[in-house]
Amino acid sequence: MSTFTDLYQGHATILDDTQAACPNIYESRLRLLHHALVTRPDGTGADPGAILSIGVGSGIFETLLAQRYGIHVSQAIEPSAALADQARAKGLDVTEATAQDFDYGGAPYGTIVYNGSSFGFIPDDEIVGTFRRNREALAPGGRLVLTDVPAESALGIILRVRQEAGIPDALAQELLKGTAFFNVAEHSYKPYWHEIPWYEAALREAGFSSFGYWQTVIENPPYQNDAPSDPVAGYTAGNYVAIVAGE
Numbered sequence: 001m002s003t004f005t006d007l008y009q010g011h012a013t014i015l016d017d018t019q020a021a022c023p024n025i026y027e028s029r030l031r032l033l034h035h036a037l038v039t040r041p042d043g044t045g046a047d048p049g050a051i052l053s054i055g056v057g058s059g060i061f062e063t064l065l066a067q068r069y070g071i072h073v074s075q076a077i078e079p080s081a082a083l084a085d086q087a088r089a090k091g092l093d094v095t096e097a098t099a100q101d102f103d104y105g106g107a108p109y110g111t112i113v114y115n116g117s118s119f120g121f122i123p124d125d126e127i128v129g130t131f132r133r134n135r136e137a138l139a140p141g142g143r144l145v146l147t148d149v150p151a152e153s154a155l156g157i158i159l160r161v162r163q164e165a166g167i168p169d170a171l172a173q174e175l176l177k178g179t180a181f182f183n184v185a186e187h188s189y190k191p192y193w194h195e196i197p198w199y200e201a202a203l204r205e206a207g208f209s210s211f212g213y214w215q216t217v218i219e220n221p222p223y224q225n226d227a228p229s230d231p232v233a234g235y236t237a238g239n240y241v242a243i244v245a246g247e
Contacts, residue, residue: 027228036242041212049110055118059087108139120190131206
């Protein structure tokens with residue numbers, strides 16, 4: 001049984017409030033997520049099939065996927081009771097569980113997706129085993145999709161240094177004012193940070209062998225909400241990156 005601390009208790013509406021304040025960032029992230037869901041690692045098109053969303057949060061992106069693209073999530077899990085209640089209020093069927101403890105009873109899945117760095121809440125010594133369970137729950141040709149604020153991105157560097165070294169709130173506020181983390185006093189960050197190649201190595205150890213990368217929000221942090229952007233291939237410049245992993 002994994003240990004989980006609900007960092008969102010008392011801040012249940014934080015994600016929805018942030019979307020309302022940063023619509024262009026969320027639009028860019030939606031376009032990135034949609035592209036990853038309908039794309040194979042080699043860049044060709046794919047049907048996402050039955051989708052399991054791990055760390056559904058408050059259900060913002062799952063709701064938008066259905067409204068905008070007609071893509072529906074088959075199952076959703078969210079360990080935070082506070083966020084799960086918000087997702088249920090949007091009409092989603094959510095099981096309160098961690099990725100480590102979930103039984104994957106709806107397998108096989110065409111796609112398993114961790115959106116919004118939700119896999120960054122999984123301890124390092126548990127992540128390969130969890131990715132291996134994900135792979136075993138996929139149908140033949142299925143894909144694991146991860147979207148992240150990478151540790152090496154400009155946004156990731158600011159967030160991680162503030163978290164671990166204690167940048168004063170006043171300085172952090174100035175640097176983050178144009179990002180989705182402008183509300184520095186309330187927003188909880190993931191506890192585990194890694195560069196994209198670290199995750200590829202973990203995925204390879206779990207049995208995945210093919211990878212595709214797409215990125216969005218290339219702007220420096222103060223300007224990230226100025227306009228929405230479409231995803232482009234790669235991971236070396238984006239503040240939000242999608243990894244698509246297959247066998």
